[in-house]
Amino acid sequence: MPAGWERLSFGAPLADGLSIQERLRQQGFGLLSAEQVYSMIGESAAASCAAAIPLWSHLPADRYLKDGGRYRSRRHGSFVQQLDVQGSESELIHVPQRAHWQPITYNALHGGMLRWFEPLADELVGLAFWQPLVCQLGHLFAEVRPVEQWFIEAHQFRIDARDGVGRPTPEGAHRDGVDFVAVILMGRNNIRGGETRVFELDGLRGVRFTLTQPCSVLLMDDQRINHESTPIMPLDTQGDSWRDTLVLTFRAEGFLEPVHPATSANSENKD
Template sequence: MSPPASPGLPALETPLAREGHVFLQGEPMRALLEAAGSLSDWDSFAASWNGLELDRHMADGGRYRRRRHAVYAAGRDGPVERQPHQPHYQSRDYNRLNGGVARWFEPILPEIGSGASLDTLLRFCRGLFGRLSPQVANWHIEAHQFRIEARAGEAGQPTPEGVHRDGVDWVLVLLVRRQNIASGVTTIHRPDGSPLGSFTLTAPCDATLIDDSRVYHGVTAVQPLDPAQPAYRDVLVLTFRSEAAAS
């Protein structure tokens, strides 16, 4: 049985079911989130990206990515519960660059992981994805905080593995902040590689939601507008996978 629809969800649910992806600008996305819960700690939530740790698992030797990670479990309703800290794993079928190994990242800080904004985002996605996958009783959810940095002579690669799938059921990519960067265009593709669309996340809460079983996605490299100033792209990625498939 599908969970009831929240106000405004059909604006996402219908195109996501039809096309396998949807892009929503920040203001309407924030309105949907605020209708579903609280974003009362948004300022501290966004500021927590300043405390991300360097990703030391980059097989390309890059030092342009910082991140933190957490795992949650959720049923069709009820609480979304954080799980003991554990590694992130993708097979090489989904990540040709960094797959095939268990990657341990620093955990999302407790006050951020249990804060209002992340809780609202998790429950909002659980409701939306649950309506689109009514057969799923329990979800394995991973939350990733990413900062992609760009410097003079070193572009930042939001998707260094290239156009890809994540090996899950559903994906949310939400922009938190974009500072002094050019490019970072999100591209959506059919499995045969042909393009389905492109857009750029530019404002806080700009978001894309993806049916990972149906479409591929990638993001072009980012470069600093002013090489003398800090340049970065902060995003939250939430992935939802059927607990039956994850176990």
């Protein structure tokens, strides 16, 4: 984890011992170590996290990159979390596969078009850690901004630097158009770069750091924070070089959908 990660702030370091909820309330972002994540989801669920990591090696290419790059692979899934049935089997509902859509105001590069990605593998969603992780994050965010349900999108990403450079956020500093975002680092291999940067939405101050610990998490209030990650490059050009993340977005007012018919991004690419 970055030095002083529990006290990272846009100004003076935060007081010791602040909860992640209070860090989100005060400044709009905060970090969780892998140990904190494991404690949150429980020992038995945490034990299955290692089984998830190899699944990032089998992601289909993202065919919608407008810069023509080959550096991003991904899968996508959508869920609804009912917070009024805490602890119930029906708390998290995996909804039928749907297109990912963002307005141009949030994603100037890839916004305004329906993008269909391959679904998350049943093997991933069926692992013991999945429901506790997603649901516990949902409850955490609801403590900051009380809601009855979350509409959640899950993005499984691999950024590959085999062509010399890989861009985690080709759209630059941005918001996602949701309430909260969780960026979970699954792993880094043979790379430099991949620095995370978060900025005040209504100010000039920013913070930069690099997530290196697998299963550590960046949490953000998307209504208050812009964020981006810098490009990655290989340390050794003879070896595989990549950065794997799981990005979860939480929105109270339904999934982002086009108000008017959206462009179907190269409909022939829809599988």
